[in-house]
Amino acid sequence: MHKTILAQIDSPKALRRLKTGDLPDLALELRDFIIDIVSTKEGHLGASLGVVELTIAIHYIFDTPNDKLIWDVGHQAYGHKILTGRKSIFDTNRQLGGISGFPKRSESEYDAFGTGHSSTSISAILGMAIASGIKGDTERQHIAVIGDASIASGMAFEALNHLGSTKANVLVILNDNAIGIDPSVGALKKYLTNVKKGTAKEENIFECLNLNYTGPVDGHDLPLLLKELERLKSVKGPKLLHVITTKGKGLQSAEDDQVVYHAPGKFNKSTGELQAKTDTDQPAKYQDVFGHTLVELAEKNKKITGITPAMPTGSSLKYMMAKMPDRAFDVGIAEQHAVTLAAGMAAEGLMPFCTIYSTFLQRAYDQVIHDVALQNLPVIFCLDRAGIVGQDGATHHGVYDMAYLRCIPNLVIFAPMNETELRNIMYTAQLGLSHPIAIRYPRGQGVQVHWKSPFDRIEIGSSRELRKGSKIAILSIGHIGNTVAEVIEEFSNDQIGHYDMRFVKPLDKKNLYTIFENYEYVLSIEDGCKAGGFGSAVLEFANETAHANKLVIMGIDDLFLEHGTVQELHRLAKIDAASLKTRIKILLDS
Numbered sequence: 001m002h003k004t005i006l007a008q009i010d011s012p013k014a015l016r017r018l019k020t021g022d023l024p025d026l027a028l029e030l031r032d033f034i035i036d037i038v039s040t041k042e043g044h045l046g047a048s049l050g051v052v053e054l055t056i057a058i059h060y061i062f063d064t065p066n067d068k069l070i071w072d073v074g075h076q077a078y079g080h081k082i083l084t085g086r087k088s089i090f091d092t093n094r095q096l097g098g099i100s101g102f103p104k105r106s107e108s109e110y111d112a113f114g115t116g117h118s119s120t121s122i123s124a125i126l127g128m129a130i131a132s133g134i135k136g137d138t139e140r141q142h143i144a145v146i147g148d149a150s151i152a153s154g155m156a157f158e159a160l161n162h163l164g165s166t167k168a169n170v171l172v173i174l175n176d177n178a179i180g181i182d183p184s185v186g187a188l189k190k191y192l193t194n195v196k197k198g199t200a201k202e203e204n205i206f207e208c209l210n211l212n213y214t215g216p217v218d219g220h221d222l223p224l225l226l227k228e229l230e231r232l233k234s235v236k237g238p239k240l241l242h243v244i245t246t247k248g249k250g251l252q253s254a255e256d257d258q259v260v261y262h263a264p265g266k267f268n269k270s271t272g273e274l275q276a277k278t279d280t281d282q283p284a285k286y287q288d289v290f291g292h293t294l295v296e297l298a299e300k301n302k303k304i305t306g307i308t309p310a311m312p313t314g315s316s317l318k319y320m321m322a323k324m325p326d327r328a329f330d331v332g333i334a335e336q337h338a339v340t341l342a343a344g345m346a347a348e349g350l351m352p353f354c355t356i357y358s359t360f361l362q363r364a365y366d367q368v369i370h371d372v373a374l375q376n377l378p379v380i381f382c383l384d385r386a387g388i389v390g391q392d393g394a395t396h397h398g399v400y401d402m403a404y405l406r407c408i409p410n411l412v413i414f415a416p417m418n419e420t421e422l423r424n425i426m427y428t429a430q431l432g433l434s435h436p437i438a439i440r441y442p443r444g445q446g447v448q449v450h451w452k453s454p455f456d457r458i459e460i461g462s463s464r465e466l467r468k469g470s471k472i473a474i475l476s477i478g479h480i481g482n483t484v485a486e487v488i489e490e491f492s493n494d495q496i497g498h499y500d501m502r503f504v505k506p507l508d509k510k511n512l513y514t515i516f517e518n519y520e521y522v523l524s525i526e527d528g529c530k531a532g533g534f535g536s537a538v539l540e541f542a543n544e545t546a547h548a549n550k551l552v553i554m555g556i557d558d559l560f561l562e563h564g565t566v567q568e569l570h571r572l573a574k575i576d577a578a579s580l581k582t583r584i585k586i587l588l589d590s
């Protein structure tokens, strides 16, 4: 009997034909299935395990896909994917050519809205509910599932503020597990904890916002969930169901270490034990070089502060937070606030290192312009996960930052080719800059095993000549310069020069002028979009000096790159070693 129910479910329609008594067994099977696949294929684990009962209950009670269902962030939607016709291809999750790790409109009619960045679900579902109203569809249900960390973000609050002033038929399900990737933070978290303890003040914050509030209810109690959802189906207007769940539910190690099991990599599906890393003599991750270097600098320079919007582990700001809790802040999923908070600190003479994933800084674009650059406040942005990030895919690649930052006056943009360069620019920045600076570095490892070098000051706007040549000059920006260095080793002649340009802005125009004068061809390469990026900056320079005909730009074309390994995606984007080799050969032969 057990192990057979999930096999029958190829759609929510099949699910809805089950007896309610079968659903607890289905929940067990669904958990096992998720654990089984994620243990070898990797991905986000804890969040999906936590909402197994909720996922079953929603699809059981509501008429998806006619009723609209949005999963905020979407990293918890594995159960949803499996129950909505993607069970047989779930083992392709996050792999090249496979299904996305996040809901995606083009993938399934059950994915009502594409997510990946958090806190968008309430706005989007309200938009859909308003659309249903305008189209005269009064029966359709609209459901957004949002986590406790995501609902604390500004965008979610903006949406709640609007929602509560409407009669829209929207159900917000607050999935409260008291943790984001790292433990949730802030006053709202304290409030929700008090609600759970029954010690909250009499007025309920959601009722004050004019939402019909139910809860808190046990999100693992399937009969209770079914009952509440069935009841709420006939309650008109905006409403919020507060469910309490355990992230990682059903796998003991994932419940015990929720931070690690958010996305644990490969693990033993029976014991939960993580697959041991075999090679210890590996270069450190850039994020760790950042995190440890910041502590090192902050120990001497008391003006240094650190800020992360909800990514203390991912960015490694956790090291400073542990050592200097008064000077290092996790502000929750609040990129806009993080940037303007840093601006305020800089205005008062502090030296804030504001570390944000490249992709998530997109949300704080106006704050970078209006609050930082326009006022020329020397905030130090450390943009982690810049470039292609791999399996998280299109929502997460950090490939636009050079383009979207380069057009902002006053802003310096630097990309380290290795750990030493990252350390040195961090050191330089805290010596005192007269401008804000964005330092972009990729996900994963650098190239140096022994990275703890003594500090050296870097002259702003200076590039490095790594190899002198005569025919082709390769200009690289950041970590991708290591691919260039490797590739040109294979060309024994001295025709190829290599320049680590370091600064997207200001460009080292003096050096560029000499390069364009002395080489027949100049080839720029970047792990960002070509439109408006580093190569575009070089092209603008080349135009000014009438050398544009010498320039070849390698970068990412005008398209959204999907998911796959970083290597696969570099190959697809034609910025990998083989593509570079081909380009070089063509130029050498011409």
Ligand SMILES: Cc1ncc(C[n+]2csc(CCOP(=O)(O)OP(=O)(O)O)c2C)c(N)n1
Residues within 6 Å of the ligand: 047, 073, 075, 076, 116, 117, 118, 146, 147, 148, 149, 150, 151, 175, 177, 179, 180, 181, 182, 247, 309, 310, 311, 333, 335, 360, 363
């Ligand atoms: C705008 C934005 N910032 C940061 C992230 C990174 N991120 C992904 S999941 C997550 C935590 C979400 O926590 P919560 O909403 O409580 O959901 P749970 O994982 O607990 O289910 C964060 C910070 C993101 N996806 N989007």
Ligand SMILES: CC(=O)[C@@H](O)[C@H](O)COP(=O)(O)O
Residues within 6 Å of the ligand: 044, 073, 075, 116, 181, 263, 314, 385, 389, 392, 443
């Ligand atoms: C869902 C989400 O946005 C994060 O969990 C993201 O996948 C983190 O990526 P890193 O593994 O690069 O920290």
Ligand SMILES: [Mg+2]
Residues within 6 Å of the ligand: 147, 148, 149, 175, 176, 177, 178, 179, 180
């Ligand atoms: Mg949570």
